Amino acid sequence: DAKTTQPNSMESNEEEPVHLPxxxxxxxxxxxxxxxxxxxxxxxxxxxxxxxxxxxxRMASLAIAEDRKSSTLILHRAxxxxxxxxxxxxxxxxxxxxxxxxxxxxxxxx
Amino acid sequence: xxxxxxSSRYLVKRTGEKVFLECVxxxxxxxxxxxxxxxxxxxxLIYFSYDVKMKEKGDIPEGYSVSREKKERFSLILESxxxxxxxxxxxxxxxxxxxxxxxxxxxxxx
Numbered sequence: 001d002a003k004t005t006q007p008n009s010m011e012s013n014e015e016e017p018v019h020l021p022x023x024x025x026x027x028x029x030x031x032x033x034x035x036x037x038x039x040x041x042x043x044x045x046x047x048x049x050x051x052x053x054x055x056x057x058r059m060a061s062l063a064i065a066e067d068r069k070s071s072t073l074i075l076h077r078a079x080x081x082x083x084x085x086x087x088x089x090x091x092x093x094x095x096x097x098x099x100x101x102x103x104x105x106x107x108x109x110x
Numbered sequence: 111x112x113x114x115x116x117s118s119r120y121l122v123k124r125t126g127e128k129v130f131l132e133c134v135x136x137x138x139x140x141x142x143x144x145x146x147x148x149x150x151x152x153x154x155l156i157y158f159s160y161d162v163k164m165k166e167k168g169d170i171p172e173g174y175s176v177s178r179e180k181k182e183r184f185s186l187i188l189e190s191x192x193x194x195x196x197x198x199x200x201x202x203x204x205x206x207x208x209x210x211x212x213x214x215x216x217x218x219x220x
Contacts, residue, residue, distance in 0.1 A: 032207065043114075043200050043211025044153070087152065091207060097143065097168065098209065100153035 004088045009105045012078045020073040020104055022088030027068050032091045034098060035062065035073045037084040044087065044100070047073065083108045113137075114212035116201050122218045129188040131215055133201030142184035143202040143209065144168075144176065153200065159184055191219045 005023040012018040024033065034049040048055055048062045050071070055062040061074040075082055087103040117132035133142065141160055145153040145168075155168030157176040165176050173195060177185040184203075188195055196219045202209040 034207070036209075043202070043214055044209075045211065046208045049207060097155060097158050097166070099155060099169065100145070102150060102152040 003099075004090060004101055006086075006088055006101065006104045008102065009107065011107045011109060012075075014080060014108055014110050015077050018075040018078045018082070018106065018108075020075075020086050020088075020106065021070065022072070023070045024088070024090055025069045027090055028092075029068075030093050032093060033062065033064060033068075033071050034089045034091050035060070036087045036089065036100070037082075038087070038103070039081075039084045047086070049091075078106075078108045080108050080110060082106065114201060114203055114210050116199075116212040116215050118215050119213060120216050120218075122220065123188075123191050124220055125192060127188075127191050127219075129191045129217065129219075131186040131188075131199055131201075131217070133184045133186070133203075133212060134182055135184075135203035135210070136182065137203065137205070137210070138181065139203040139205045139210075140181070141204045141209075142178065143204075144174075144184065144186045145200045145202065146170070147198040147200055147214070156186065191217075193219050195219050 035047040036044040038044040050062045063072045085103040085105050087100050089098045091098050114135045143158040144156045147153045159165045159178045175187045199215045201212045
């Protein structure tokens, strides 16, 4: 299975943009890139996903490198409620199981 | 809203006991998953199921079994609980790609 690599932790200031990187150099041509986040004392929640093109939704933007070996989750204006562990995951389209890594713990400072 | 419920938020069991963790989803999802989460290790997939009476091993199935007799219910069974199974257990369900998680069960085996 293709793996992802993320920094263990990142810090951001409130109301500033945050760029969370993810490396997936062994990604195959059909793997989807998914991002989830886990707020304290809760189960993970879906954030965004993409295949080749950049994606935007109400929560975040996903920028995917042209060679697809890396991607970046962008929070345009971090709030204190965005403090969470963010997981970058690759999903094989032929099945629906996903492998979560350790993720990046984002701290947002007021 | 999709709802995934787990039978207990906190559970304390003794070594050697048989433990049942129940998960119920109300959105008629075909796919259901059991993960465990430990500090520094992220979420690890134990078992998943694509349909009633079907099951697939995840990354760490040893010491666990599962049961899916009805579409909405997916049970995780610890045949003989051990202290190294002390963990947070998370259940999820999905239709296509977005997984919806329950609140988790924190199991302590003494």
